[in-house]
Amino acid sequence: MTDFTDIDVNLSLAQRAWNIRHKALRMGAVQKQGYVGQALGVADVLAVSYFHALNYRPEEPEWEGRDRFLLSIGHYAIALYAALLEAGVLPEYELETYGTDDSRLPMSGMASYTPGMEITGGSLGHGLGIGVGMALGLKRKNSSSFIYNLMSDGELGEGSTWEAAMSAAHHKLDNLICLVDFNDQQADGPSTQMLSSEPADGKFEAFGWYVQRVDGNDLGALVEAFDKARNFDGPQPRAIICDTKMCKGVPFLEEREITHFVRVDEDEWDLALKVLEEGKPS
Ligand SMILES: [Mg+2]
Numbered sequence: 585m586t587d588f589t590d591i592d593v594n595l596s597l598a599q600r601a602w603n604i605r606h607k608a609l610r611m612g613a614v615q616k617q618g619y620v621g622q623a624l625g626v627a628d629v630l631a632v633s634y635f636h637a638l639n640y641r642p643e644e645p646e647w648e649g650r651d652r653f654l655l656s657i658g659h660y661a662i663a664l665y666a667a668l669l670e671a672g673v674l675p676e677y678e679l680e681t682y683g684t685d686d687s688r689l690p691m692s693g694m695a696s697y698t699p700g701m702e703i704t705g706g707s708l709g710h711g712l713g714i715g716v717g718m719a720l721g722l723k724r725k726n727s728s729s730f731i732y733n734l735m736s737d738g739e740l741g742e743g744s745t746w747e748a749a750m751s752a753a754h755h756k757l758d759n760l761i762c763l764v765d766f767n768d769q770q771a772d773g774p775s776t777q778m779l780s781s782e783p784a785d786g787k788f789e790a791f792g793w794y795v796q797r798v799d800g801n802d803l804g805a806l807v808e809a810f811d812k813a814r815n816f817d818g819p820q821p822r823a824i825i826c827d828t829k830m831c832k833g834v835p836f837l838e839e840r841e842i843t844h845f846v847r848v849d850e851d852e853w854d855l856a857l858k859v860l861e862e863g864k865p866s
Contacts, residue, residue, distance in 0.1 A: 595635075601630075608623035608666040611665060614684075615691070621831045627833070629806060630667040640671075642673045653702060655703065657736045668699070693705055711733045730759050730761060733763065738771065761823070765800065784825050806824075830846065837856060
């Protein structure tokens with residue numbers, strides 16, 4: 585069990601984001617693989633989600649009054665585990681079990697395995713549709729909770745995403761916030777070259793959403809956007825397009841030719857951790 589007295593509630597968002605990056609890299613080092621490029625890129629979005637925006641109880645992950653955080657991108661599990669470990673939803677010692685047999689932290693996210701993992705994402709393009717259903721359900725229960733759906737820019741190429749976007753506006757789901765990790769990368773190459781979704785913000789607007797687009801590695805900009813999304817006085821569902829940089833925080837990986845599955849050689853995990861540690865916020 586997590587000892588909740590150990591959790592320091594006074595850390596800054598910059599420290600939280602750094603801790604999320606550090607935990608993701610440490611998990612990657614356990615298996616010598618993992619989607620760490622995405623995790624490093626989206627760490628600031630997760631820090632603002634878990635340490636500014638979301639209502640939840642670490643000791644009671646299924647608390648009915650919680651906001652639901654959906655990881656549509658199941659292969660980003662390593663990033664969400666890092667946030668859940670940092671938040672105390674998962675105990676720290678489980679980090680070392682990442683990807684091993686019988687671990688609650690499988691390499692792709694599965695709801696039945698992991699506390700705090702609300703959905704099994706991974707067939708891509710389904711998180712937003714699930715979020716629409718959950719947001720409708722919460723409204724019928726007169727709940728004031730929000731749904732946050734984290735998806736990728738690659739998922740903007742899925743038709744199911746736009747069916748969900750259309751129905752969210754139709755049903756006036758003002759309790760649904762869609763976060764798009766726009767890192768301009770998907771499995772086969774740069775998203776904007778594979779099947780461009782630009783202007784992504786304009787498309788969501790045309791579908792009837794309240795939309796913001798921010799630098800997804802700027803904590804201040806993210807806090808402002810998350811607050812505006814939650815407090816916006818209108819019936820529209822809300823989207824925040826977050827432009828992020830893959831591998832953020834580890835310069836030698838940032839500069840590497842970026843691919844969906846960033847190559848980190850056997851001997852580079854320790855180096856990546858060392859480089860990250862040099863940038864630790866005070
Ligand atoms: Mg992407």
